Each structure stands twice: as structure tokens, then as C-alpha cells.
Amino acid sequence: MKKQISPSIMCADFMNLKECVRDFEDNGIEYIHVDIMDGHFVSNYTLGTDFCKILKRETHIPIDLHLMVEEPEKKLDWFEFGEGDYVSVHYESTKHLQRALSQIKSRGAKAMVALNPATPIEVLEWVLPDIDAVLLMTVNPGFAGQKLVPQCLEKITALRRYLDERGYTQVEIEVDGNVSFENARKMSDAGADIFVAGTSSLFKAGVPMSESVKKMRESIN
Ligand code: DX5
Ligand code: ZN
Numbered sequence: 001m002k003k004q005i006s007p008s009i010m011c012a013d014f015m016n017l018k019e020c021v022r023d024f025e026d027n028g029i030e031y032i033h034v035d036i037m038d039g040h041f042v043s044n045y046t047l048g049t050d051f052c053k054i055l056k057r058e059t060h061i062p063i064d065l066h067l068m069v070e071e072p073e074k075k076l077d078w079f080e081f082g083e084g085d086y087v088s089v090h091y092e093s094t095k096h097l098q099r100a101l102s103q104i105k106s107r108g109a110k111a112m113v114a115l116n117p118a119t120p121i122e123v124l125e126w127v128l129p130d131i132d133a134v135l136l137m138t139v140n141p142g143f144a145g146q147k148l149v150p151q152c153l154e155k156i157t158a159l160r161r162y163l164d165e166r167g168y169t170q171v172e173i174e175v176d177g178n179v180s181f182e183n184a185r186k187m188s189d190a191g192a193d194i195f196v197a198g199t200s201s202l203f204k205a206g207v208p209m210s211e212s213v214k215k216m217r218e219s220i221n
């Protein structure tokens with residue numbers, strides 16, 4: 001499958017977001033990763049519902065909405081998303097995972113399950129028909145700037161094999177957390193398809209976005 005970049009906009013310069021989005025467009029970025037945190041599922045707050053509305057109006061680039069919130073099935077209606085967008089909900093955040101996934105798909109978006117580093121891939125067994133992608137957290141969620149949990153590289157390979165053995169070869173794998181140029185190469189070799197690029201790659205002060213995107217493309221292809 002095509003290797004795609006999804007920059008984590010929570011890592012951007014919040015004083016220059018419009019310019020950042022133009023940069024994404026100029027560099028053929030495939031998705032914009034929008035981290036939503038509720039202070040319960042993770043001990044942090046980041047972006048919100050109004051930000052998503054404004055972003056959807058500002059650009060044609062699809063969003064990749066990462067919901068780090070408890071009971072996401074009760075909050076999906078708060079967000080603007082639809083055809084072409086990815087929406088991920090954490091397996092660990094709800095008793096009603098299948099309901100949340102079918103709600104996402106009923107609105108025309110692509111459904112993704114996010115798994116924390118310690119969560120086994122086998123939890124996906126009975127929702128495989130409901131997903132378009134799996135988001136493997138390669139750090140513990142909640143904050144940018146953390147270090148890769150090393151065993152997550154092997155988890156990427158194990159997930160690809162798990163999906164392919166069950167005939168779900170079209171299900172994509174997204175990786176999120178410390179996706180540096182060096183780690184991205186290893187993650188790509190392990191089977192990742194979508195790369196959430198944050199502080200360790202695309203958002204480096206003084207480095208033009210075009211240069212970082214070029215380097216990331218070289219790393220993942
Ligand atoms: C962390 C978020 C990530 C984060 C990535 O919980 O899900 O998207 O912003 O940032 P880096 O690349 O710095 O790990
Ligand atoms: Zn994220």
C-alpha cells in the first residue's frame with residue numbers, strides 16, 4: 001500500500017497554523033493528524049471541536065482524528081468529519097467499540113482502532129470487518145516528544161501478519177509517536193503505511209517543511 005504522511009498538528013507552531021496548513025498542501029501531505037484529549041483517558045488537553053470545524057473549512061486535506069477520550073461513542077457527534085477522513089477511537093476507552101466504529105462508518109468516514117503499546121493485537125478479532133485501519137501507538141498516548149517503546153516495532157510486523165492471515169490485506173497500519181526519520185524507516189520496513197509525524201521529524205524549528213517532508217518520504221519509501 002502507498003506510504004502516507006499524517007503530520008500531528010498539535011506539534012505545530014500555534015501562532016502560525018494557517019501557514020502550516022498551506023505548507024502541508026504545498027508538500028502533498030495526505031492527512032492532518034488531529035489529537036483530541038479529554039484529561040481523563042490521557043492526562044492532557046490539546047485541540048478541540050471548534051478547531052476541527054475550522055480546519056475542515058480551511059483545507060481540502062482529509063483529517064485523521066485521533067480521539068484520546070473516554071466513551072468516544074457518546075462524543076462523535078461533537079466533531080465534524082465525513083467522506084475521506086479517518087477517525088480513530090481507542091480500544092481501551094470504551095465498552096462499546098463496535099458501536100463506535102459503526103457510527104464512524106455510518107457518517108462516511110474511515111474507522112480506525114487505536115491500540116496503546118501494551119494492548120495485544122488480538123483484541124481486534126471481532127471488529128476486523130468494521131475497520132479500515134489500525135493505529136498502533138508507538139509511545140504511550142498523551143504527550144508529544146516521548147521516546148519510542150522499542151517492542152512496538154515488532155508489534156507492527158505482528159499486526160501486519162495477523163491482518164494478512166485473516167484476509168484483511170487492505171486494512172492499513174498507522175503509527176503514532178516518536179516517528180523520527182530513523183524510526184520511520186524501521187516502522188516502514190516492519191509494515192507501517194501511515195506515519196504520524198510530530199516533533200521528532202516534521203516540526204523542527206528553523207527547518208523548512210519541504211525539506212523535512214522530503215526526508216520523511218525518503219525514510220518511508
Ligand atoms: C501523542 C499523540 C501524537 C504526538 C506525536 O499522544 O498522539 O500524535 O503528537 O508527537 P511526537 O512525534 O513528538 O511523538
Ligand atoms: Zn495522535
